[in-house]
Amino acid sequence: MRKPMKVKFDYFFERHKIIFYTVSILLFVSLIIYGYFLFKGVNLKVSPSMVGVIGAVIGAIVAGVLALFGSIYVHNNQMKSKSAIFRKNVIYKPLYDELIEIKNILKEKNPYPTYVTFSKGQQTLTPHPQFSAWGRIKNDSRLIQTPQYLADGFEKLYEAVYEYLNGFSDACTDIQDKINEILFEKHNTKCTIQNLGSAVISDIILKKKPRGTLLKDYIDPYALESRKSITDDELLELDDLVYEECHRLESVKRLIVSYNKWLDKQDELITTLRTLIKLISIKYEKHSEKY
Structure with a gap:
C-alpha cells in the first residue's frame, strides 16, 4: 500500500x-x-469624485467578500480540525500503537510465531502478535471515517497474515518429517517429540543458533525411539544436514515469502499511519517536531 x-x-x-x-x-x-x-501611462478621463466613489464601492465589496470567505474558512477549518483530531485519537493511534507492538514482538521476541490471535487477550510466556484494533474499528462507525486506502491496506495485511498461518503448519510438519528422515538415515532412530517442527522452525529459518546447538535440547536418549545417545560430533553433522535440507523444502520457502510479505504490508501501514498522525499534529494541533 x-x-x-x-x-x-x-x-x-x-x-x-x-x-x-x-x-x-x-x-x-x-x-x-x-x-x-504597465498601466501608468494610460490616461483615463474619469473625474476624481467618480474615482473615489468607485474605489469605495470596490473596497466595500472586496471587504465583504473577504469577510464572508474568512468566516467560512475559519468555520470549515475548525470542523476539519475536530474531525482530523478525532480520527487521529480513535483510529490512527490505536492502529499505529498495535502495529508497533507487533513489530517489536516479531523483531525481538518471537520471529516466525507459532500462532497469531485476532483479539486482545492474556499474553503467553513468549509474546505472540495480537491483532484486535482493526477488527474493532471495522465493526463500528469508525469504519465510515477511515480512508479507503487505509482500510484496503489492513485487509491486505490480514490476508498476508492468514497466508502465513496457513503455510506455517505445513512447514512445521515437513521440517519434523525431514529431521526424522535424517535421524533414521544416519542413526536408525526418530524423535518422539510431537511439536519438534514448530519448536525449531524459527531457529532453522534464521540460522541464529550456534553450530551444534540446534537440536541439542531435543535430541537425547529419552526423546529418541531407540534411546540412542548422540555425540557432540554427530550433533554437528545433524545440524548441518538439517539446515541444508530444511531450507530446500518448498513449504519452508513459501513460508519465508509469506512472512516477508506480512512484514512489508505491516511496515507500509506503520509508515502511512505515522505520516497521518504527524500531519494532523502539525496542521491542526500546531505541534512542533522540535520538541
Whole structure:
C-alpha cells in the first residue's frame, strides 16, 4: 500500500508552508507592481469624485467578500480540525500503537510465531502478535471515517497474515518429517517429540543458533525411539544436514515469502499511519517536531 499523493503533499506543505506563503506573497506583490507600471501611462478621463466613489464601492465589496470567505474558512477549518483530531485519537493511534507492538514482538521476541490471535487477550510466556484494533474499528462507525486506502491496506495485511498461518503448519510438519528422515538415515532412530517442527522452525529459518546447538535440547536418549545417545560430533553433522535440507523444502520457502510479505504490508501501514498522525499534529494541533 502506497500513501496517496494528497497525504504526501499535505505533509510536505505543512512542513514548508512558510516558504510557500512567502513565495506567494512575493509573486502577488510583483504582479501588482508590474500592473502599476504597465498601466501608468494610460490616461483615463474619469473625474476624481467618480474615482473615489468607485474605489469605495470596490473596497466595500472586496471587504465583504473577504469577510464572508474568512468566516467560512475559519468555520470549515475548525470542523476539519475536530474531525482530523478525532480520527487521529480513535483510529490512527490505536492502529499505529498495535502495529508497533507487533513489530517489536516479531523483531525481538518471537520471529516466525507459532500462532497469531485476532483479539486482545492474556499474553503467553513468549509474546505472540495480537491483532484486535482493526477488527474493532471495522465493526463500528469508525469504519465510515477511515480512508479507503487505509482500510484496503489492513485487509491486505490480514490476508498476508492468514497466508502465513496457513503455510506455517505445513512447514512445521515437513521440517519434523525431514529431521526424522535424517535421524533414521544416519542413526536408525526418530524423535518422539510431537511439536519438534514448530519448536525449531524459527531457529532453522534464521540460522541464529550456534553450530551444534540446534537440536541439542531435543535430541537425547529419552526423546529418541531407540534411546540412542548422540555425540557432540554427530550433533554437528545433524545440524548441518538439517539446515541444508530444511531450507530446500518448498513449504519452508513459501513460508519465508509469506512472512516477508506480512512484514512489508505491516511496515507500509506503520509508515502511512505515522505520516497521518504527524500531519494532523502539525496542521491542526500546531505541534512542533522540535520538541
